[in-house]
Amino acid sequence: MAEVKEFTLPDLGEGLTEAEVVRWLVEVGEVVAVDQPVVEVETAKAMVEVPCPYGGVVTARYGAEGEELAVGAPLLTVAVGADASAPAGAEGSGSGGADGGVADADGAGVAEDGGAGETSGAVLVGYGTGAPPARRRRVRPTPAAAAAAAGQVNGVASGHGRHAVTPEAPVRAEAAEPAPGPVPVISPLVRRLARQNGVELRTLTGSGPDGLILRADVERAIGAAAAPAASAEPGAAAPAADAGEVRIPLRGLRGVVADKMSRSRREIPEATCWVDVDATGLLAARRAMNAAGGPDAPKISLLALLARICTAALARYPELNARVDTDAREIVRLERVHIGFAAQTDRGLVVPVVRDAHARSAESLSEELGRLTGAARDGSLTPGELTGSTFTLNNYGVFGVDGSTPIINHPEAAMLGVGRIVPKPWVHEGELAVRQVTQLSLTFDHRVCDGGVAGGFLRYVADCVEQPAVLLRGV
Incomplete structure (x- = not known):
């Protein structure tokens, strides 16, 4: 006899209390294996594929695509057991074969390893059991089996103030086939x-x-x-001033960013200082480093060199690698440097984090920055890769602007902004010359330090940009 088990939206970590259903990966009536991803959800931190801890037949799904579900809300129900995964009359046609598989109505086997009747403690992909999931198969249950599963799942679902996505019988004969051809959309x-x-x-x-x-x-x-x-309606009046407007709810990632920026402005007494810098020396140093590595060596990015300069500056001015505990009225200085960097994506602004940046070389920083940038663009960053930064580097020069006064990434104490690098007239060694010039800005929490510390930090960064050999002083 099949047992219908309910799978609820698990705790996805990082204090998240809800997630939005982006895409269902299984249909009602489909056989799923233990730890097989069944739904893709979007949290305020990242896109996550959620695996099911049960193996069996999906009997109902809860939550339409685009709907937000709270942690603990039902996701789907699964009929677990041989009666649910094997159609009536399958005995003698493969259910007791040498491979230990359970045959479906077409005579194809469904492996018992990771199949019906097994559970795991998995919460996210890669947790719990490590065996690869069995290939998904559809089943065509007999009317008797469908009725039995329907009776049990209705008993489970009736206890929740929520309706399943599929109003038809929980075990469906066949799922509709998707329209042919890919749609060129990533976001x-x-x-x-x-x-x-x-x-x-x-x-x-x-x-x-x-x-x-x-x-x-x-x-x-x-x-x-x-x-x-609007114009096609008979007798329609002139369009209102707001005709054609698009309203986008501030939820998910955009909602979290909005709340965080508002909190930063509300809690942090920030100040900004800036300086124009001749970056010609830094660009020349980067070219020399990449040339020394050979044509096949990984290239060191400009952002990586700036991150390396920031870690050296934070070692000299640790006041800025800190946060303020408002409840305890204490400044908390942090020993490790985790550099966040602002990245614009189709989902909005995200800040991936390079862990232990102070212990990395320029080449290691470049590699990790490249990996995180790629993950940010395809939406595969994990919640852990988007939290925990202690200092943020914001290269807004990629947008073609010279300067900015960015909002501090709460609860950090400072953010360094870098404008575009452009040729400008500059006095170099006593003569007017055309040099590659950029503007650096430092926005800092005035509670953790005064202007002297902030100015010293920014001047050290500027000196390293103008003369990268300055970094060798601390080696």
């Missing part, structure tokens, strides 16, 4: 925006690289659809 935010506004992505021509559909493409389609709809 879950773009998909959700299109879904919420009824935009068919397959009808759009992307303006991004290789036809990639961007958020701006979806917003244009929404605006284009709104205008004719």
Whole structure:
């Protein structure tokens, strides 16, 4: 007899209390293995595939795509046991074969290893059992088996004030096949925006690289659809001032960023100082380092050199590698340097973190920065890779701007901003010359230090940019 077990949204860590369903990876009526990912959710920190700790037949799903679920809310129910995973009449046609598999209605085997009847303590992918999940298969249960599963799952679901996504019988004969051909969309935010506004992505021509559909493409389609709809109504009055507006809820990542910035402005008495710097020497040093490594060696990025300079500056001015405990009214200085760097993605602004940056070489920093940047772009950063920074480096020069007064990444004490590097007239060795000039800005928490410390930190960074050999003084 099959036992119907309920799987709830697990605690995804980092204090997160809710997640948004982005994409279901299984259908009702599908056989799942232990630890097989069943749903992709978006938390305020990252995209996460959630594995199911049960093996059996999916009998119901809870939460539509785009819906937010609280931790502990039901995700799906699974009919566990041989009666649920093997159709009636399958005995003698493979259920007791030498491979120990359970045959489905088509005679194909479903391995018992990781199959029905097993559970694990997995919360996230890679936790719990380490065996690879069995290949997903659909089953076509007999009416009797479907009725039995339906009766049990209705008994489970009735205890919750929530309806399953699928109103039909929990075990479905076949799932609808997806439309053929891939859609050139990477960002879950773009998909959700299109879904919420009824935009068919397959009808759009992307303006991004290789036809990639961007958020701006979806917003244009929404605006284009709104205008004719308003004018087509009989007797319609002149459009209101807000006609065609798009409202985007401040939730998920954007909501967390908004709350964090508001808290930073509310709690931190910040001040900013800045200086123009001749970066010609730093660019020359980078070229020399990459040339010395040979054509096949990994290239050292400019951001990595700036991060290396920051770790050296923080060693001299540890007051800025700190945070303020407002409850205890204490300044907490931190021994380890975890550098965050601002990265703009389709999901919004994220700050990946390079752990123990103070112990890394320029080459190691460059490698880790590259890895985290790639993960930020494809949305695969884990919550642990987005938290715990002690100092943030913000290269806003990539947006073509010279200066900024950035908001401190709460609860840190400082952030270094770097503007674009452009050729400008500059007095070099007593003569006017064209040099590569940038602007550095330091926004700092005035509670942890005074202007003398902040100015000393920024001047040291500027000296290292102008003359990278300054770094050798501390070696």
